[in-house]
Amino acid sequence: MLVFGGVVTIQHWTPSRRRPKLRDMATTSFTKKSAGVETTVEPGVTPPQGNPETAFVKKPKLTTGKSRKREIPEGLWTKCPKCSTMLYDKELDENLKVCMKCGHHFRDIGARERIHSLVETCSFEEMDADLESVDILGFTGAASYKEKLETYKKRTGLKDAVITGIGKIHNQRTARGVMDFSFLGGSMGSVVGEKLTRMIETATAKQFPVVIISTSGGARMYEGMFSLMQMAKTCAALAYHAQAKLPYISVLTDPTTAGVMASYASVGDLIIAEPGAMIGFAGPRVIKDTTQAELPPGFQTAEFLLDHGLIDAIVPRKEMKDRLAYYLEFMMTGKSRLAVA
Ligand SMILES: [Zn+2]
Numbered sequence: 001m002l003v004f005g006g007v008v009t010i011q012h013w014t015p016s017r018r019r020p021k022l023r024d025m026a027t028t029s030f031t032k033k034s035a036g037v038e039t040t041v042e043p044g045v046t047p048p049q050g051n052p053e054t055a056f057v058k059k060p061k062l063t064t065g066k067s068r069k070r071e072i073p074e075g076l077w078t079k080c081p082k083c084s085t086m087l088y089d090k091e092l093d094e095n096l097k098v099c100m101k102c103g104h105h106f107r108d109i110g111a112r113e114r115i116h117s118l119v120e121t122c123s124f125e126e127m128d129a130d131l132e133s134v135d136i137l138g139f140t141g142a143a144s145y146k147e148k149l150e151t152y153k154k155r156t157g158l159k160d161a162v163i164t165g166i167g168k169i170h171n172q173r174t175a176r177g178v179m180d181f182s183f184l185g186g187s188m189g190s191v192v193g194e195k196l197t198r199m200i201e202t203a204t205a206k207q208f209p210v211v212i213i214s215t216s217g218g219a220r221m222y223e224g225m226f227s228l229m230q231m232a233k234t235c236a237a238l239a240y241h242a243q244a245k246l247p248y249i250s251v252l253t254d255p256t257t258a259g260v261m262a263s264y265a266s267v268g269d270l271i272i273a274e275p276g277a278m279i280g281f282a283g284p285r286v287i288k289d290t291t292q293a294e295l296p297p298g299f300q301t302a303e304f305l306l307d308h309g310l311i312d313a314i315v316p317r318k319e320m321k322d323r324l325a326y327y328l329e330f331m332m333t334g335k336s337r338l339a340v341a
Helices: 022-027 091-094 111-118 146-155 192-204 221-243 284-291 302-307 316-330
Strands: 001-004 007-009 030-034 037-041 077-079 086-088 125-127 160-170 172-179 211-214 248-256 270-273
Touching: 007 211, 030 125, 077 111, 086 192, 086 248, 086 284, 111 160, 111 172, 111 211, 111 316, 125 248, 146 221, 160 192, 160 316, 172 316, 192 211, 270 302, 270 316
Parallel strands: 172 211, 211 248, 248 270
Antiparallel strands: 001 007, 030 037, 077 086, 125 160, 160 172
16 A cells, blocks of 8 residues: 555555565565455565465464354255255255155145145135144143144144045045144044044045045044044944945055054055155054064065055155046946046
8 A cells, every 4th residue: 555645545466476575574464354364474584485486375364253154044955864965945845845866755744735736726625624622631741732732733724633625636526634744743632533534424425435644643642542532433434434335545654653553544445655654553662672573674664564565555745646546546436426526
């Protein structure tokens, strides 16, 4: 910087390109500052060893300035737990929460998203949308059942862990029950059981096939025996539905376990699952501790159960609607006169 008669002139000077004269170096210390990085060049009479062109450039020292680590904004990207690829949320949603790289099926797809992907547009008529759980046992704990219900209602926008109704797949009207794992782990309480039972009874009366898409951690412990009774109630309704010679397709998604797997989820005329879904009654650790035996690899996955005959097919999420339509068309042969709208 040079001063001429009060006028300040800034000369362009690049320290890395032009070496200062020896006399300047003896008396002056050059400091270059840029955001977060400070480079100090100490004066010295003897130039350091090495290339004289680069000897002047010293490794920058990090200052106490703010970290410039690149941060990824939350809610835009999701890391695939299987292949670790960072997936753009918008694309992931459009792909029905299936990893675009490795095909991993994320479990956090909501009931409404599923319904949207499995019925013809605007054809779904929801049933019993206002049915809500009550704290019949006065369950207490770290947080009461009542408080938990309120929290999950706000968080998910749902009234309980299942949505039921009638919707069309291609031309076929179908009674549909879709569970949502984000509401108290998709647990089955009185309302889940009652909504499914009413839906199945409507299907029997109107000659509709039933499709239930399950995802659940089991019976809802906050309702004790009342939740366990739903296992018998839903299966009894399905038995009447079967007596009317109507098909029931059970779709198992990740995870389907315990009381739900031990009741309506495992009594389908056709049982299909999503790839990689965890399906079982008790968890693997409990079984291992009880039986004191090593569990085979892939135990309780959809692929293992298909190999051992417990399920009939594995269908990727994106193909689910067309495959359900294909199965229903076959199973409803001779009945379509009544069920088609
Ligand atoms: Zn992946």
